[in-house]
Amino acid sequence: MTRALITGITGQDGLYLAELLHSKGYEVFGLVRGQNNPKFDMVQQLLPEVKLLTGDLTDVSSLTRVLNIAQPDEVYNLGAISFVAYSWENASLTTDVTAKGVLNILEATRLYAGNDISKVRFYQASSSEMYGKVQQVPQTEETLLWPRSPYGVAKVYGHYMTINYRESYGMHASSGILFNHESPRRGPEFVTRKVSRAVARIALGMQDDITLGNLDAKRDWGFAGDYVDAMWRMLQQPEGDDYVVATGETHSIEELLQVAFRVAGIENWRDYVKQDPRFMRPAEVDLLIGDPTKAQEKLGWTPTVGFEQLVEMMVNSDLAEQSALLKK
Numbered sequence: 001m002t003r004a005l006i007t008g009i010t011g012q013d014g015l016y017l018a019e020l021l022h023s024k025g026y027e028v029f030g031l032v033r034g035q036n037n038p039k040f041d042m043v044q045q046l047l048p049e050v051k052l053l054t055g056d057l058t059d060v061s062s063l064t065r066v067l068n069i070a071q072p073d074e075v076y077n078l079g080a081i082s083f084v085a086y087s088w089e090n091a092s093l094t095t096d097v098t099a100k101g102v103l104n105i106l107e108a109t110r111l112y113a114g115n116d117i118s119k120v121r122f123y124q125a126s127s128s129e130m131y132g133k134v135q136q137v138p139q140t141e142e143t144l145l146w147p148r149s150p151y152g153v154a155k156v157y158g159h160y161m162t163i164n165y166r167e168s169y170g171m172h173a174s175s176g177i178l179f180n181h182e183s184p185r186r187g188p189e190f191v192t193r194k195v196s197r198a199v200a201r202i203a204l205g206m207q208d209d210i211t212l213g214n215l216d217a218k219r220d221w222g223f224a225g226d227y228v229d230a231m232w233r234m235l236q237q238p239e240g241d242d243y244v245v246a247t248g249e250t251h252s253i254e255e256l257l258q259v260a261f262r263v264a265g266i267e268n269w270r271d272y273v274k275q276d277p278r279f280m281r282p283a284e285v286d287l288l289i290g291d292p293t294k295a296q297e298k299l300g301w302t303p304t305v306g307f308e309q310l311v312e313m314m315v316n317s318d319l320a321e322q323s324a325l326l327k328k
């Protein structure tokens with residue numbers, strides 16, 4: 001039985017990945033941080049077969065302990081402070097977790113492997129935020145990185161440290177440069193879920209409007225369930241490498257609003273949308289569009305869910321969730 005350790009198992013991607021690996025017959029271990037983390041019970045209920053271990057990416061000794069218990073063949077490092085807006089207000093903490101946390105788990109993994117570095121394979125959750133002020137359209141594995149947020153800078157550190165462990169120690173370490181991916185499990189602080197939830201509540205008469213920041217930014221949005229499959233495929237390759245995972249399509253926040261409101265049967269969406277500088281960022285990533293050719297050719301990976309289908313899935317899920325709340 002292949003054994004995997006997932007950091008960030010309580011997050012959107014961690015849950016999808018744990019389900020995928022379990023369906024493939026893996027024994028799955030998950031790192032959960034914090035004392036009495038409320039998401040511990042949520043994961044246990046959803047995935048009772050997953051073994052949860054407490055630890056924190058900022059605490060190397062906890063990572064060493066967890067690796068020794070889990071004895072993984074594959075380590076997926078998904079844990080991070082991942083909300084870009086929050087990273088300006090908590091830049092040092094973001095650096096400790098999202099940047100230095102990668103070094104901590106890489107080093108703990110190297111020491112766990114001991115004299116046989118081939119014993120374990122490593123996945124790092126890199127991000128399209130690393131492209132920031134984009135230097136090329138669409139973005140590929142070779143595009144110059146120009147991050148625009150403390151989060152983006154932290155991810156660049158983790159990205160190059162992963163490459164460094166591959167080159168210095170021969171570790172099978174892969175970095176997935178994943179573009180935005182969403183789902184009904186997306187945290188409500190991110191724009192797609194903020195919109196899908198608000199649209200559902202507006203349609204059900206539970207809320208009057210939604211207040212957002214920049215409506216012009218463009219993102220390459222895919223479905224999280226597809227993207228965790230790409231992570232797994234990377235670790236099945238003979239060598240570690242870096243891959244862009246994206247749909248190759250980009251859409252603005254305005255288009256997101258138009259489609260989401262339409263799913264809920266509302267055409268005059270502008271009447272329900274307000275803007276507030278509070279949701280604007282000190283520096284914006286204006287346009288993200290990824291070129292997933294390498295992932296398609298080498299991993300045989302293609303996205304299965306398009307933009308409109310994704311938005312429809314999220315709005316319908318929030319309509320069901322909010323209707324259930326109304327009935328309580």
Ligand code: NAP
Binds near residue numbers: 007
């Ligand atoms: P998410 O839902 O925000 O999940 C982040 C996870 O990291 C949570 O489980 C969180 O645990 C955990 N975490 C935070 N601080 C930690 C610490 N100090 N030690 C250990 N774990 C910690 O993020 P996601 O959307 O699933 O994304 C997964 C990874 O991919 C992240 O690294 C993210 O930066 C990266 N990424 C995401 C996207 C995307 O579009 N979703 C795109 C590119 C890259 P608790 O919440 O339980 O505290």
Ligand code: F7E
Binds near residue numbers: 190211281284
């Ligand atoms: O913002 C704009 C905002 O917070 C998307 C993370 O998973 O993907 C995610 O980062 C866009 C930005 O995601 C609001 O200015 C407008 O241009 O949903 P988001 P993100 O910043 O792209 C990358 C790839 C990651 O790696 C990250 O971990 O939407 N926007 N108005 C807004 N965004 C939010 N959150 N809230 C608004 O009110």
